[in-house]
Structures are given as C-alpha cells and as structure tokens.
Amino acid sequence: MRLPFFFARRFVAGESFSQAAPEVTALNNKGIAATLDLLGENVKDKAIAEETTREYCDLLEGIRDRKLNATISIKLTMMGLDIDDHFCRKNLFVLLDKAKELDQFVRIDMEGSDYVQRTLDIYRDARSKYGRHVGIVIQAYLHRTRDDIAQLADENADVRICKGAYKEPPSIALQNMPDIRAVFKEYTAELLKKTDYTRIATHDDLLIDWTKSYARENDIPKDRFEFQMLYGLRLNTCEALVEEGYNVRVYVPYGTMWVPYFTRRLRERKENIWFILSTMFKK
Template identity: 45%
Template structure:
C-alpha cells in the first residue's frame, strides 16, 4: 500500500518537490555529494564516523550502471579530497548486477582499485534473497583480490545465515562484516517470520563473529542489541577496536553521540543523491514495521 501511494504521480510529484523540506532531509543528507560531505564533516566533529551511500534507483542499461559507478568513484575522491572520516557502502544492483555479473565485476574492480589506492573501505550491501548467492560469489572473488578493503553485510533473519558466516569465517582472517536484522520482506521458506526468532539469531551471530576474533559492525537501533553487545564484549574482554555500532543518518542521533561519549565507535550510514525518494519510500515499505519504527524514532532521543 505504501509503495502504491508513493507511486502515485501526484503524491510523488509533491513529495519530490517539498519532501526534503517537510522531513526527508532528516534521513537523507542532501542531493549532491558536496551537501553530503558537509554533513559528514558535522558528524565527524561530534566524533562519529560515516559510511556514505550514493542512492540509485533500478539500473536498466549499461549507461545507467556506469553512471552509478562513476558516482561511487566520485564518493571515494570526495572523501579523499575533503579528509573526512568515512568509507562507502554500495548496492551491486546499481552497478549492473542484474545486467550481467561480468559488468558488475568490472565496475566493482574499478571502485575497489580506487579504495585500495586511497586505503579506504567499501561495504557491499546485501540485497534481497534472489541476489544472495551471486553476491556471495562476487564477495569471495573480491575479498581474495582486495583483502581488507572490502566487506559484506549479513542478515540475521535468514535461515542460511549461520552457515554462510561459518564458511566465511573459516576462509578469511580479519573478516569485516556488518550484521543487520534484515529489511526485505522474504518468504517464511527462507527467513524467520517472527521477530523473536530474528532477534535470537541476531544475538547468536553477533556473539559468533566477535568471539571468532573478527571485526563486527553491529548495525541496529535496538537498545536490547546494543546492550547485549556491550555486555558481551565486557564479559570476554573484547577491545573496542574490534567492533563498532552503526545507525542510520537521522535516527536516534542523540543516542549515537551518547555511544561516542561512552568510548564506542559509532558509524552513521549517510545516504544522499537525487534518487532519495525511492530510498525514503522503500525504507518504510520494505517491511510494514518500518513505518512505525521511523515514526517512533522521530520522537526518541
């Protein structure tokens, strides 16, 4: 229903014209890289580190895939030139993954060549279930080529997640993973339908990855998961340098800064770009609970 409303030409036209002023700017750091970098500087000033993400809609041809690739290269150049403390996240479908794996690999190597040149880091976002196998294949190839300069996202709500992580952890040292609950609406054949089970599995993979000695990005706004991580690292004397918390730009900003004051690394996912409307709509529509979540967190500290 949300997407059908969002897809209405009158609604979308109004929101695209006025949405940034009416509230979207809370969650999207501008339409241009320059605007986004200014926000990154402000976040850095408060002790927060960042991952930048150039927003893109569906890619239907090679020209569009190249445009998205060029934008990613510009992000890395912008980070280097401005001196901000940020890495980059991307979705491989925006680089042409649905057109061909070869095209996507070509673009990924261009991006990672630059990340390695600048000694920066690129996080590959995990997308819906249909893209998981090919994403894992590509990550394995790129991890062997680029080592510490590339990382991956793992989703707790999938049944296969623990097995996927075991295989990755047995294969690589210093494996940098972002652990999330998962935001896509998937079939109960492949994903836990109940949040209680998702939360249980999320705790399991946080503990599993940390105790294996790998770098762990705990990407959650859930106090239960944040406190679970704090207790776990304290119990096992895990150094703060082995993990970080991650949250979305504009969601619980005061909590983000409180974590920094407590001595934890706190990374903010900062999206920007002309295609912010699609991100904003999907953030709410991907899972029904997100609509309530966004509204609730607008009033939380």
C-alpha cells in the same frame, strides 16, 4: 508523480555529495565515523551502471579531498547485477582499484534474497583480490545466514550484521522479532569471537545492550567492533556510545534516487512516519 525531497530529508542527507558532506563533517566532529551511500538500485542500463561506477570513484576522491572520516557503501544492483554478473564484477573492480589507490574501503550492502548468493560470490572474488578494502553485509533474518556466517567468520571477513530490511516470505526469512533478535545475537557472538572487527548495525537497545555485555564478559575490547546506525535516527544514542568509548559509524545516504530507501525506512517502523510528519511542521 515525484515526491518532493522535503519528505525524505529526515533520513537522506541531501540530493548531492556537496549537501551530504557537511552532515558527515558534523558527525565526524562528534567523534562519529560515516559510511556514505549514493542512493539508487536496480539499474538496467549498462551506460548508467558505468556512470554510477564513475560517480562512486568521484565520491572516494571527494571524501579524500574534504578529509572526511568516511567509507562508502554500495549496492551491486547499481553497478549492473541485474544486467550480468561479469559486467557487475568488472565495475566493482574498477571501483576497488580506486579504493586501493586511495587506501579506502567499500562495503557491499546486501539486497533482496534473490541477490544474496551472487552478491557473496562477487564479494569473495573481490576479497581475494582487494583484501581489507572490501566488506560485506549479512542479514540475520535469512535462514541461510547460519551457514553464511560460519563461512564468513572462518574467512575473517569484514561483516556488517543487520536484521534485514526487505520483505521476504517465511520460507526464506524469520518473521518475528524475538526469533530475529535471538539469531542476531548468536551470529554477532560468532563474528566477535572469530573475526578481527565486527560492525553491528542496529537501533535496537536490546541488541546494543546485549553486545556491550557480551563484549565485557568475553574480554572483547571496544576497539574490536563498532555500532552502526542510519542517518536521522538515534543521534543521541550514537553520541552516548561515543561518550562511553565505543566506535560508532552512521550510514549517510544521499542522492536523487531516494524513494526505495525512504520507503523501507517507513515500512520498518511506524514511528518513522511520525518523524516525517513532525519535520513537515518544522522549518
């Protein structure tokens, strides 16, 4: 049985770009940038991966046509990573050709741990060909991240750092919040020190406040990093950060394949279930 979209609307901006675009405009009017995500993952069919690539290209054109202050975030499993790496890379390069033509930016989201090495390999190929038009995501909770961060910082990569959203075993990822926060700070500091621009993706006040203090104490100006949050969460905090002069970007997901994304948001935080229940009783 398919859940009605009604349940997801708290976290998902619409089932189509035309529904999501006004939400982006509203954010932009508040001084908040966006990154649009056409939802979906784990495509097993070549024709669908190619169709998705075309839809991502159309999305870049839609952003240009509507003059949105937005980039895009993509998942390589939408572009054929489950089919074969070469095919996926080819699709990504088609998209990056379009991004380069439109002077746009594509961020590669990070998925479950089985995909990390292959995602980084494809990202590095893309980075060497398309430079500043492509960026990557790093999940602080993975044990391997200490080495990955050191290398990406040396490469001056454009990194979004987040805690990590997938269920991973203790052999692969840290499991408790104090440990994850500690490494998040360590890796964020390394990125802030060594790279041109860092994207800090969290709703966690402890990490937001820590970042502000670290930047202040180390003379890192506000235009060298941004905070990123998810659509539907902590808009007041985003607005307050903009008011304080920080750069803020909201991740705006849309599309019909919203169930896995929605499920991760519910698993992350039990309070999110209350958000959903409360939206059920609002018009």
